[in-house]
Amino acid sequence: MNLREGSIGNREGVCISALIAVTSSAFLDGGRTAYRFGNQMWIAVIAGAALSLAVFLLVVHAMERRGCDDLYAFYVDAFGNVLAIPFCTLTALLLIIAAALPLIRMLYTLQRFIFVDADTENILLYLLFSLWILTFLGFEPIGRTAKLFSMPVLFAFLLMILLGLPDYDRYRLYPLPGSAGASFLHQMGIAVLSFLPPLLLLLICGHGMHGIRTVKKIGCIAALVSVPLALLLQLAIGTAFSFLQLSNIDIPVYRLLLSVRGGMLLRLDKILLFVWLIGMLIAAAALIYGASLQLCLGWHMRDIRPAASVGCVFCATLVLLGNRSVSVLSVFYTVLLRFSGSLLLAAVLLPALISFMKKGRDLCGSAV
Amino acid sequence: VRIRCLMLSLLLTLGGFCGCLQDKSLDRYAYVSAIGFDRGENLPYKFTCMLHRVDYESGERRLAGTEIITSEGNSLFEAINTLSASLPLQLSFVRTVLLVAEHSLLYDGTFLEQLIHTALPSLFIRYNANMFVSLSSAEQVLRGLHTKLDPGLAKIQENFLTYSRDTGLIPMANLMKISESLTDGAFDIVLPLCGTASDDPGGMQDSVGDEPYAYLGGNLHTVTDMETEIVGSAIFSEGKLVGILNGQNTQLLQMAVGDFERAYVRFGEVDGQEVDILLKRRRPTKISMNREDPPVVTISLGISAYIEQPDRLSGMQPEQTEAWVRSVLLQRYERLYAACRALQADVFGIGTETALWCRTAAQMQQLDVKQIYSKTDAVFDIDVTLLPSSDGFSAD
Numbered sequence: 001m002n003l004r005e006g007s008i009g010n011r012e013g014v015c016i017s018a019l020i021a022v023t024s025s026a027f028l029d030g031g032r033t034a035y036r037f038g039n040q041m042w043i044a045v046i047a048g049a050a051l052s053l054a055v056f057l058l059v060v061h062a063m064e065r066r067g068c069d070d071l072y073a074f075y076v077d078a079f080g081n082v083l084a085i086p087f088c089t090l091t092a093l094l095l096i097i098a099a100a101l102p103l104i105r106m107l108y109t110l111q112r113f114i115f116v117d118a119d120t121e122n123i124l125l126y127l128l129f130s131l132w133i134l135t136f137l138g139f140e141p142i143g144r145t146a147k148l149f150s151m152p153v154l155f156a157f158l159l160m161i162l163l164g165l166p167d168y169d170r171y172r173l174y175p176l177p178g179s180a181g182a183s184f185l186h187q188m189g190i191a192v193l194s195f196l197p198p199l200l201l202l203l204i205c206g207h208g209m210h211g212i213r214t215v216k217k218i219g220c221i222a223a224l225v226s227v228p229l230a231l232l233l234q235l236a237i238g239t240a241f242s243f244l245q246l247s248n249i250d251i252p253v254y255r256l257l258l259s260v261r262g263g264m265l266l267r268l269d270k271i272l273l274f275v276w277l278i279g280m281l282i283a284a285a286a287l288i289y290g291a292s293l294q295l296c297l298g299w300h301m302r303d304i305r306p307a308a309s310v311g312c313v314f315c316a317t318l319v320l321l322g323n324r325s326v327s328v329l330s331v332f333y334t335v336l337l338r339f340s341g342s343l344l345l346a347a348v349l350l351p352a353l354i355s356f357m358k359k360g361r362d363l364c365g366s367a368v
Numbered sequence: 369v370r371i372r373c374l375m376l377s378l379l380l381t382l383g384g385f386c387g388c389l390q391d392k393s394l395d396r397y398a399y400v401s402a403i404g405f406d407r408g409e410n411l412p413y414k415f416t417c418m419l420h421r422v423d424y425e426s427g428e429r430r431l432a433g434t435e436i437i438t439s440e441g442n443s444l445f446e447a448i449n450t451l452s453a454s455l456p457l458q459l460s461f462v463r464t465v466l467l468v469a470e471h472s473l474l475y476d477g478t479f480l481e482q483l484i485h486t487a488l489p490s491l492f493i494r495y496n497a498n499m500f501v502s503l504s505s506a507e508q509v510l511r512g513l514h515t516k517l518d519p520g521l522a523k524i525q526e527n528f529l530t531y532s533r534d535t536g537l538i539p540m541a542n543l544m545k546i547s548e549s550l551t552d553g554a555f556d557i558v559l560p561l562c563g564t565a566s567d568d569p570g571g572m573q574d575s576v577g578d579e580p581y582a583y584l585g586g587n588l589h590t591v592t593d594m595e596t597e598i599v600g601s602a603i604f605s606e607g608k609l610v611g612i613l614n615g616q617n618t619q620l621l622q623m624a625v626g627d628f629e630r631a632y633v634r635f636g637e638v639d640g641q642e643v644d645i646l647l648k649r650r651r652p653t654k655i656s657m658n659r660e661d662p663p664v665v666t667i668s669l670g671i672s673a674y675i676e677q678p679d680r681l682s683g684m685q686p687e688q689t690e691a692w693v694r695s696v697l698l699q700r701y702e703r704l705y706a707a708c709r710a711l712q713a714d715v716f717g718i719g720t721e722t723a724l725w726c727r728t729a730a731q732m733q734q735l736d737v738k739q740i741y742s743k744t745d746a747v748f749d750i751d752v753t754l755l756p757s758s759d760g761f762s763a764d
Contacts, residue, residue: 038729116492130380137372144373145380167544171554171720175728242552243729259495259544278380 002303003296004138005208010218012143013209015150017198017222018229020283021049022157023276024194025230026253027102031334034187035246037180039173041187042234048191048341049227053220056199059348060216062355063203068364070206071348072297077364078351087347088298091200092291092311094344097336098197099287100315103127104322104333106280109251111323113258114270120323127281128316134285135292135308139208142286153279156272157229160253161236163260163268168239175243192341194230198222198283200348201290288315398457401434402466402513404506405473405483408440413473415439415447416507420463436511444487461491465525467499467543468506468562471602474609481607484547495544498525501602501609503563503584512564512595528560528598536619536631537583537599550607553737554719558621561600561612575603575611576707583615603713606738610711613704620697620704624667624748625717626653632676635696644676645693650753657721663740665718667701668749675754690752701748714741 008016025045034041059074068074071091075084107127111120134142177184199222202215209215237252240259249255257269292307301307322333404416419435437455441447448459473479488495502509513524532540538560549557561584574584583599599615613621622628630648637643651670658664673693675681681689708715719737726732 036729038732113492133376133379137376141372141376144370145376148373148377149380169720171723174723175726175732180729242548242554244552244733245548248551255495259542281380 002305003293004136004140004304005205005293006138006140007208007210008140008143010214010221012147013202013214013218014222014225015146016143016282016286017202017218018226019146019150019153019279020198020201020286021195021222021226022154022229022233023280023283024098024102024197025191025226026157026233026276027105027251027280028190028194028337029252031337032247032250034183034190035243037183037243038175038177039238039241039243039246040177040180040184041191042173042231042238043177044184044187045191045194045230045234046227047184048188048193049195049223049230051188051345052192052195052199053223055196055345055349055352056203056219057216059203059352060212060219062352063206063212063364064216066355066358066360066364068206069211070297071200071203072294073364074203074355075298075351078354085298087351088294091204091344091347092294092298094340094347095197095200095287095291095294096311096315097318097340098193098344099284099291100318100322101193101333101337101340102280103284103315103319105251106277107319107323109254109273110277112250113254114273120320124316124320127319128312130281131285131288131315132309132312134282135288135312136305138304139205139286139289139293142282142289146282146286149278149282152275154225154229156275156279157233160257160260160272161232164236164240164256167260168236170239172240172242173235173238186338189338189341192345193337195223195226196341196344196348197287197290198226200344201286203348204290204294284315288312397460398455399463400459400461401463402468402510403461403464404502404510405467405469405479406506407470407472411440411446412442413440413444413447414507415441415444415451416510417451417459418466418510418513434514436507438507444483445490448491461493464491464493465497467493467497468502468509469499470502470504470506471609471612474501474602474604477607480546480604481550484543484550488543488547493543495547496542498528498540498542499546499559500562500598501559501612503561503612508564509562509596531598532560532622532627533629534631535615536622536628537615539601539618539622539627549604553606554723555717556606556714556719557604558601558613558618558713558715559604560598561602562596562598564595564597573612574600574614574617575711576613576617576704584612603708603711603715605712605714610713611707617700617704620700621715623647623649623669623671624653624701625715626655628653635693638680641677641680643680646674646676648672650751655717655721657718657744659725662743662745664745664747665716665721666747666749667716668751670751670753672753672755674756686754690754693752693754694750697750697752698748701746701750705746705748709741709744712738712742714738716746718744 029041063074066077068077072088075087079087107120107124110123111118115123134145199219202209202219206212206215209218233253237256240256241249241252246252254273257272288311289308292304292311295307296304321329399420400417401420402418406414408414416436416438419437437451439447439451441450452459528538529540532538539558541557541559546557549555601613601618602609603611603613616634619631619633628649633645633647635643635645648671650672654668656666675689684692705716714737718741722735722737722740723732726735
């Protein structure tokens with residue numbers, strides 16, 4: 001077996017999970033139409049994170065009850081060997097989508113504001129190369145790289161929030177959430193897509209993190225770190241731009257960086273953007289690795305490298321297509337953005353429910 | 369694993385900071401640091417670009433002075449296209465920090481609208497670039513920015529920010545704020561005013577009036593190497609220029625909206641002698657508004673004051689002096705508020721307070737801020753504390 005899982009410590013696990021959650025929630029938003037009824041993203045982030053954490057804890061409880069160490073074993077325990085395959089494939093697909101969607105926004109930002117004369121394919125090649133190396137090396141190097149870069153990345157977000165302080169005003173948060181339920185649910189779905197995949201990744205790589213008890217601890221700490229920062233980010237965006245402005249802005253987090261007062265910060269936006277890019281690449285590599293591992297376990301593949309390579313290329317293709325301004329693709333991506341989180345929820349809630357219906361405890365190993 | 373991680377980190381960092389994806393090098397561009405907008409002689413608009421000359425020959429890339437170029441056109445794009453025909457380099461606006469518009473372009477509101485919503489997104493001008501209104505021609509203003517000290521425009525922009533904070537004589541508004549005002553209509557913008565001393569400053573008068581020596585760009589009794597003077601403000605209503613405020617009234621406005629740290633204010637004459645006061649913000653300005661009919665907005669200021677010539681008020685007790693300062697400020701504020709309300713320029717942020725009344729996005733979009741503003745009375749609650757010395761008034 002060459003699954004390159006290795007083993008990582010608590011800090012590495014927290015760093016991976018927090019990096020994914022923060023970079024995704026910073027760059028994933030519902031697009032221009034999401035703000036039609038006001039800016040509800042800041043409250044949707046809390047709701048989405050709370051829902052993701054609740055589902056994570058529920059699944060962990062179910063896994064502990066049945067004695068499962070990772071998500072694959074849990075699927076097999078719930079559905080049997082054959083039905084576990086489509087569930088593993090679906091989870092892997094959704095994780096790659098979760099990796100690709102923020103990268104689409106990042107690639108757009110790079111092409112629109114930094115490499116104005118370059119084609120998106122050229123820029124993407126650089127990203128694909130970095131992604132491929134990281135994913136190929138396996139879970140342990142990803143964990144250690146995440147540990148190296150998590151502080152600079154999180155600090156870069158915090159710095160941006162602080163730089164915008166003179167421009168924040170509470171009136172821009174009005175109208176307060178509550179008047180448009182459907183819109184709120186859509187935005188909450190997007191928030192789930194930011195917070196659930198990092199927690200699921202921990203469940204998938206349960207073996208590499210010394211069992212489900214450690215995974216539970218790491219997941220809770222990662223949520224404690226990432227949710228306040230994600231909330232601060234959304235509040236910063238919400239108090240810097242009104243909902244009418246947000247309806248005309250493509251990447252609010254980068255626009256905020258471009259709008260801070262003072263000429264002395266002329267190049268800071270580019271430096272911070274590249275720090276975020278590094279964080280986002282590590283996050284995407286972790287998610288693609290998780291997806292590849294899930295596929296390998298589901299389809300009984302002994303080497304993760306082919307699956308990881310396919311995962312990287314599939315992710316890059318999604319990113320490239322996402323940058324094409326074709327209306328059919330645009331609708332497709334809106335559907336992906338809004339409903340991938342809900343699908344992922346269903347993909348883990350269903351086996352949890354089945355598992356709770358089963359009476360026996362600690363039978364997971366025997367089922368596998 | 370450690371060595372792999374280290375190598376990977378280096379690779380990621382290098383990959384992130386690499387600059388060239390195609391064979392376009394930096395010296396292919398002429399970087400525009402400031403743009404001026406005037407009425408053209410042959411075509412509707414005349415555009416003036418101040419270009420940074422960069423010395424690529426020296427080991428360390430550095431600024432090597434500025435150059436002014438002009439072009440006329442029906443639109444900004446046409447002007448850029450015609451300019452490019454007679455330039456050896458491609459124009460780039462990514463380093464533009466200053467935009468100057470001549471006042472006559474701004475009365476009907478269309479120019480600003482076009483500039484913000486059409487030109488800016490296409491030209492990649494940064495949203496933290498500052499915009500100024502010029503009483504004389506924008507070209508003269510840009511030419512007047514040149515000094516022998518030649519600090520570079522980014523430094524000049526930084527100096528304007530410090531100047532605004534330390535004197536209150538000019539407001540600062542970047543393109544983001546202008547864009548917000550035009551999109552939301554929750555408030556009206558106030559832009560800094562400039563002009564050159566060498567020409568007629570547009571014949572515009574302060575909208576409040578009654579100031580013997582009004583600080584206005586192009587109207588100051590100063591002689592410096594930099595011909596351009598920046599003082600006072602231009603006030604807008606729904607994107608249209610409706611009036612101007614001199615430096616003294618701009619100071620009051622800056623205090624009322626909270627964009628103020630300290631200022632040196634001429635308080636006029638007492639018994640025939642000039643009295644000047646140093647004012648410093650003691651606590652953040654509070655603005656609250658009730659929903660009665662007519663609505664009342666309460667603007668609460670807490671300021672410390674130091675009398676520059678205490679001997680000229682020697683007949684007064686400290687409490688009496690505080691009351692006198694308060695009454696003079698109140699009188700000036702009432703005059704300023706009345707003038708701005710008459711011009712329908714919501715520069716005090718009444719609209720941002722009314723936004724707090726709305727429960728839905730539809731309500732917010734239907735709200736007639738101007739109508740509410742025209743009925744709103746203002747109460748200025750000014751808390752003055754007299755200080756015996758000027759300690760703590762200097763810039764940090």
